[in-house]
Amino acid sequence: MSAVENVVARLPEPLRSLALKHRELLKFALVGGVCFVIDTVIFFVLKTTVLSEKPVTAKVIATLVATIVSYVLNREWSFKTRGGRERHHEAALFFLVNGIGIALNSLPLGVSRYLLDLQEPHISRLGEEISDFVSAQIVGTLIAMAFRWYGYKKWVFPEADARPRKVTRSYDSPDDEEALGHS
Numbered sequence: 001m002s003a004v005e006n007v008v009a010r011l012p013e014p015l016r017s018l019a020l021k022h023r024e025l026l027k028f029a030l031v032g033g034v035c036f037v038i039d040t041v042i043f044f045v046l047k048t049t050v051l052s053e054k055p056v057t058a059k060v061i062a063t064l065v066a067t068i069v070s071y072v073l074n075r076e077w078s079f080k081t082r083g084g085r086e087r088h089h090e091a092a093l094f095f096l097v098n099g100i101g102i103a104l105n106s107l108p109l110g111v112s113r114y115l116l117d118l119q120e121p122h123i124s125r126l127g128e129e130i131s132d133f134v135s136a137q138i139v140g141t142l143i144a145m146a147f148r149w150y151g152y153k154k155w156v157f158p159e160a161d162a163r164p165r166k167v168t169r170s171y172d173s174p175d176d177e178e179a180l181g182h183s
Contacts, residue, residue, distance in 0.1 A: 027078035028152070031070060032145055039066035040137055047132070055113060059106050059136050067098040079152060084159030097151035105144035109136040 008016060039062045046058035071094050112118045112135035119128050120183065 024082075025149075028074065031078050034073065035066040035070045036137070036141060039063055039141075042066070043136065055132060055136075056110055059109055059140075060102055063102045063105050067095070067102070070098070071095070072144055074152065075157075079157040080099060081161050082153075082159060084157070090156055091178060093156045094152070097148060097156055100151070101144040101148045103149035104147055105140040106136070108139040108143070111135070114158055146162040 008020065025082055042062035043059055046061060047055050051058040051061075074144070075090075075094075085093065109132060112131050118135075119129040123131070
């Protein structure tokens, strides 16, 4: 049994049924969590070193790296049975949706820094760091995440069950309750 299968099998009802029903959203959220960590680490490393004077540039670079990881994980795991487009068209749409997502993700940081002037010397260094984190990593990420979820399902991977499902784990089978031994 895989780690994910173990977790799903141990969930009490009605959580198990809910998790199985919304597995695509849960996988999207897990991929998002991994990419959030990648984005956050790269953002803070760049922002505190080579791009200390250009936080929005640091944010864009960090988000680009996380987006590449996101494409691979979302295509091969979160939306593995969805498709309906040729691979190059799908990839182009994915990166277009994510380009808009990068702009949406960076916008709150730009507003915070350059419109509201939440930076040194107008506020303390700690205040600047907290403002950057909240605007870029919380507000921006939530706005971009909502847009990406909609964009992936609407434009990038529009057709459910377009790619054949390989049943390799019991939680991927059509009859999830029976496969988990909970009939």
